[in-house]
Amino acid sequence: xxxxxxxxxxxxxxxxxxxxxxxxxxxxxxxxxxxxxxxxxxxxxxxxxxxxxxxxxxxxxxxxxxxxxxxxxxxxxxxxxxxxxxxxxxxxxxxxxxxxxxxxxxxxxxxxxxxxxx
Amino acid sequence: xxxxxxxxxxxxxxxxxxxxxxxxxxxxxxxxxxxxxxxxxxxxxxxxxxxxxxxxxxxxxxxxxxxxxxxxxxxxxxxxxxxxxxxxxxxxxxxxxxxxxxxxxxxxxxxxxxxx
Numbered sequence: 526x527x528x529x530x531x532x533x534x535x536x537x538x539x540x541x542x543x544x545x546x547x548x549x550x551x552x553x554x555x556x557x558x559x560x561x562x563x564x565x566x567x568x569x570x571x572x573x574x575x576x577x578x579x580x581x582x583x584x585x586x587x588x589x590x591x592x593x594x595x596x597x598x599x600x601x602x603x604x605x606x607x608x609x610x611x612x613x614x615x616x617x618x619x620x621x622x623x624x625x626x627x628x629x630x631x632x633x634x635x636x637x638x639x640x641x642x643x
Numbered sequence: 644x645x646x647x648x649x650x651x652x653x654x655x656x657x658x659x660x661x662x663x664x665x666x667x668x669x670x671x672x673x674x675x676x677x678x679x680x681x682x683x684x685x686x687x688x689x690x691x692x693x694x695x696x697x698x699x700x701x702x703x704x705x706x707x708x709x710x711x712x713x714x715x716x717x718x719x720x721x722x723x724x725x726x727x728x729x730x731x732x733x734x735x736x737x738x739x740x741x742x743x744x745x746x747x748x749x750x751x752x753x754x755x756x757x758x759x
Contacts, residue, residue, distance in 0.1 A: 567732050580745075583746070634687045
């Protein structure tokens with residue numbers, strides 16, 4: 526049973542460019558959350574997708590957007606990249622929770638995508 | 644505004660002894676708490692969790708204690724093993740009745756080193 530997978534593993538982009546990161550959730554999970562982890566910090570919540578809709582959003586600008594597909598996989602898009610966007614981007618999936626609420630408390634993380642903006 | 648804090652950036656422990664990792668939180672809406680372990684080049688791995696209706700949860704060598712009045716939780720690892728060396732994050736989630744259900748807020752992490 527594959528866990529959460531993410532691609533690519535590493536990515537180098539230039540300031541001002543756009544990037545798309547991909548995530549496949551653990552089998553049986555229907556909710557996907559994205560986190561940004563800067564060096565020496567804990568993961569910070571970007572947003573969460575459930576039933577192909579963005580259900581919650583953290584304190585990130587509109588340059589950060591996402592999508593969830595019918596097979597529950599998800600993409601994170603970042604436009605107009607800034608040097609400060611350099612970080613490890615983590616995807617987490619979770620089991621169906623309470624009806625209409627999506628995520629259960631426990632989230633399972635992928636290995637992350639290391640994004641470097643130069 | 645750091646709602647979840649791990650004030651010890653690092654902890655060094657001898658193999659076989661107890662490791663105690665601490666975490667404080669400020670948001671009274673947090674209702675569920677989790678500990679994750681992270682090795683380099685891997686994503687965080689879920690370790691153990693506790694609901695606010697409990698004050699202790701045990702799973703093998705790992706025990707989490709919650710002091711709700713002090714807004715403090717701790718993770719005890721007994722006995723510590725060299726393979727436990729990793730970064731440990733505590734995380735918190737609001738309760739199911741809140742609008743931020745499922746959003747985890749993490750602390751900054753504590754680097755645990757267990758010496759043979």
